[in-house]
Amino acid sequence: MTFERDNIARMQGYSYGEQPDRPTMVKLNTNENPYPPSPRVGAALQGFDPARLRIYPNAVASNFCTAAAQLNGVGTDNVMATNGGDEALRLAITTFVDPGATFGSVVPSYSLYPVLAGVQDCNTVEIPLDDNFSWPENLAQQLNAADTRLTCIVNPHAPSGLLTDAATIMQLANDLDGVLLVDEAYINFVDPASGHNLAPRVLDTDNLLILRSMSKGYSLAGLRFGYLLGHTGLIKPMLEKTRDSYNVDGLAQVLAEAALTDTDYSANNWRTICASRDALREQLLTMGFSVPVSQGNYLLAQTSIKHAASAKQLLEGLRERDIFVRYFADLPDRLRITVGTETENAALLAALRSLLD
Ligand SMILES: Cc1ncc(COP(=O)(O)O)c(C=O)c1O
Numbered sequence: 001m002t003f004e005r006d007n008i009a010r011m012q013g014y015s016y017g018e019q020p021d022r023p024t025m026v027k028l029n030t031n032e033n034p035y036p037p038s039p040r041v042g043a044a045l046q047g048f049d050p051a052r053l054r055i056y057p058n059a060v061a062s063n064f065c066t067a068a069a070q071l072n073g074v075g076t077d078n079v080m081a082t083n084g085g086d087e088a089l090r091l092a093i094t095t096f097v098d099p100g101a102t103f104g105s106v107v108p109s110y111s112l113y114p115v116l117a118g119v120q121d122c123n124t125v126e127i128p129l130d131d132n133f134s135w136p137e138n139l140a141q142q143l144n145a146a147d148t149r150l151t152c153i154v155n156p157h158a159p160s161g162l163l164t165d166a167a168t169i170m171q172l173a174n175d176l177d178g179v180l181l182v183d184e185a186y187i188n189f190v191d192p193a194s195g196h197n198l199a200p201r202v203l204d205t206d207n208l209l210i211l212r213s214m215s216k217g218y219s220l221a222g223l224r225f226g227y228l229l230g231h232t233g234l235i236k237p238m239l240e241k242t243r244d245s246y247n248v249d250g251l252a253q254v255l256a257e258a259a260l261t262d263t264d265y266s267a268n269n270w271r272t273i274c275a276s277r278d279a280l281r282e283q284l285l286t287m288g289f290s291v292p293v294s295q296g297n298y299l300l301a302q303t304s305i306k307h308a309a310s311a312k313q314l315l316e317g318l319r320e321r322d323i324f325v326r327y328f329a330d331l332p333d334r335l336r337i338t339v340g341t342e343t344e345n346a347a348l349l350a351a352l353r354s355l356l357d
Helices: 006-010 039-046 050-054 062-072 084-096 112-119 139-145 166-175 232-242 250-261 263-286 311-320 342-356
Strands: 079-082 102-107 123-128 148-154 179-183 208-213 226-230 298-302 334-338
Touching: 006 112, 039 250, 050 250, 062 079, 062 226, 062 250, 079 084, 079 232, 084 112, 084 148, 084 179, 084 208, 084 226, 084 232, 102 112, 112 123, 123 139, 139 148, 139 166, 148 166, 166 179, 226 232, 263 298, 263 342, 311 334, 311 342
Parallel strands: 102 123, 102 148, 148 179, 179 208
Antiparallel strands: 079 226, 208 226, 298 334
């Protein structure tokens, strides 16, 4: 006897990356930031009066949204705070895709998308990327042919780190009949010299949503805070109808705002991680891995036939050394490696060398 709805009984849940918690481990499996959040977060935490928890928080996280609007050059009514980027995805799917209608994405991509589509009982169309993780030229036509109501594209792409330029994304938004959600969970690790910035385009593009996460760039994965930028016509129904009342808690609002407004600290942190990422990639290349250029805080390393061990064996060997990286069954010859501190990256490289010897 099951009480689940049919579609819930049929679907698989999300597979989390392991979350071991030992001080000695090297955790490079879930794209967390290896550095602590801004000291202003600690100060805000210490200065937070627990008596404030007696009352409900600001219902729409006004202070955070004002700061996010300023940072991104949009209006406050173009911003909505969410309980992690994951809540933003759930809200977009439940607001814009009817049960039985079609949700679109590319594969490989963030494996939570089809899970959330399954909860909403909608169909999923997954357009395969090519061997270099690029879209097919007729992506919009394929998605329109499937009558897709909402498409999620992660940019920089996960798990490869490939960045699609703003003009190509905007062309897709213009060509699509439905809503385009650009998942920018890793946008902070894009080279600032590229000038890549989609945010202001939500003002004049009525089917464009942009997801931001405070988990990666701002070292707040444990807090659960993200936000959406979007045309007011898209933000309004989520803000006023589909989100939970008080969806982001009062303490989280204060801490997320403290992190978001310390731009010097964050930018310095991103520069360090990007430099470590590029150095780590060079080392992996010299060890015979193929590794696409990444604009995220992770690298996707592909083993070659010359290697003495498969990706799965390397995963296990690293785990025995208390080093965690991510393996995806649908990319069986690759490991996704989060960029860690210099010490963590060196430990990873040393372990890989010994496993491959
Ligand atoms: C591509 C992508 N989008 C969104 C998220 C959601 O991040 P969070 O809910 O921690 O803000 C993640 C988390 O790993 C991700 O990898």
